[in-house]
Amino acid sequence: MFDMSDSEFRLLREFIHQETGIHLPDTKRTLLSNRLRPRLKAYSMTNFRDYYVHVRALGDAGVAELADAVTTGTTEFWRFPLQMQFVSGEILPQMASRLRGRRSPDARLWSAGCSTGEEPYSLAMAVLDTVPQRLATRFRIDATDLSPRAIEKARAGRYKTSKLTGVPPPALDRYFVVEPDGSRAVSPLARALVSFRVENLQDAGRTAPASYDAILCRNVMIYFSETARRQSVTDLFGALRPGGWLMLGPSEMILEPPPGLRHVAPSVYQKTQP
Ligand SMILES: C[S@@+](CC[C@H](N)C(=O)[O-])C[C@H]1O[C@@H](n2cnc3c(N)ncnc32)[C@H](O)[C@@H]1O
Structure with missing residues (x-):
């Protein structure tokens, strides 16, 4: 199993922030790599840098894919x-x-x-x-x-x-x-x-x-x-x-x-x- 390096985390974090406004603190590195690993597998990739290049090239679809990985959709009827x-x-x-x-x-x-x-x-x-x-x-x-x-x-x-x-x-x-x-x-x-x-x-x-x-x-x-x-x-x-x-x-x-x-x-x- 491959890990996300510091530089890979920084690249993805910067891209996510630029595109969605979402800031991932350092403590979210493991979470991000765990959430993205199935995507890498689906693309038969073995490192997060290749994945970063790929999602950038996908444009809006890439942003949507990352958003699904990093956001939580918790909600309910009549919330608050x-x-x-x-x-x-x-x-x-x-x-x-x-x-x-x-x-x-x-x-x-x-x-x-x-x-x-x-x-x-x-x-x-x-x-x-x-x-x-x-x-x-x-x-x-x-x-x-x-x-x-x-x-x-x-x-x-x-x-x-x-x-x-x-x-x-x-x-x-x-x-x-x-x-x-x-x-x-x-x-x-x-x-x-x-x-x-x-x-x-x-x-x-x-x-x-x-x-x-x-x-x-x-x-x-x-x-x-x-x-x-x-x-x-x-x-x-x-x-x-x-x-x-x-x-x-x-x-x-x-x-x-x-x-x-x-x-x-x-x-x-x-x-x-x-
Ligand atoms: C925790 S849910 C809140 C849902 C609902 N507003 C509520 O309070 O029950 C947060 C939602 O914000 C969406 N979200 C996060 N960043 C966003 C962005 N940049 N543009 C649009 N939606 C975004 C997520 O996809 C997620 O569905």
Whole structure:
């Protein structure tokens, strides 16, 4: 069995950071080599330098392959329930009132780093439960992740019952369909609100400015370097409408929020000015 040398680790770490923002500390060398070894075997390679050259040449597909190896997609329905209450109690009603204005553009939410779909589907179910039906059709939820494997699973929208413990019982009855194998599929009504796509958060600067009412980017930037985190916060801030909300994971906070971004609830920030 071959090991990853210092120089091989540095090459791969630098490439991963440059492409994804994810910083791997020295302590992650064994983890990285263990996660990548099956890939080397699949390519009949015997050292990590050849693998590095190969993934670079693959472009986006190489980045996706590395992302699948280094990211963790841990997620759940209704994760961080306190924040979900804030979404249903404050954010969605305010978005619905905005839609009542004449010629107001449709309401848009973004689950950035959505993993296997539990977060955006929870949002869709919260919209359907909170907003009057005629307005709910004007809500759109974009759900993006770097990992093609995660997005494929999210699009399938099928979950084992053991994954549904966080779902409130009324939502379980209303928005899931029992499949022949006993798993549950997200109902067409909830699916219709969500569009999934593979997208790197490092490209968020290209997102149309001021286009989202609310962005959830939870438990994604914890793996980023400080530089990548700052850049992503700036990009996400730019993607929010004035008055829009940015939600992070419970252990995440923005140390120096850009001017115009106000802390309003646990790990929730609101854009007060353009
Ligand atoms: C721990 S999961 C969080 C999922 C969900 N947001 C939640 O809180 O339950 C982190 C996700 O971030 C994604 N991710 C990591 N770096 C990313 C990047 N640069 N661009 C887009 N997604 C990224 C990973 O693929 C993974 O699915």
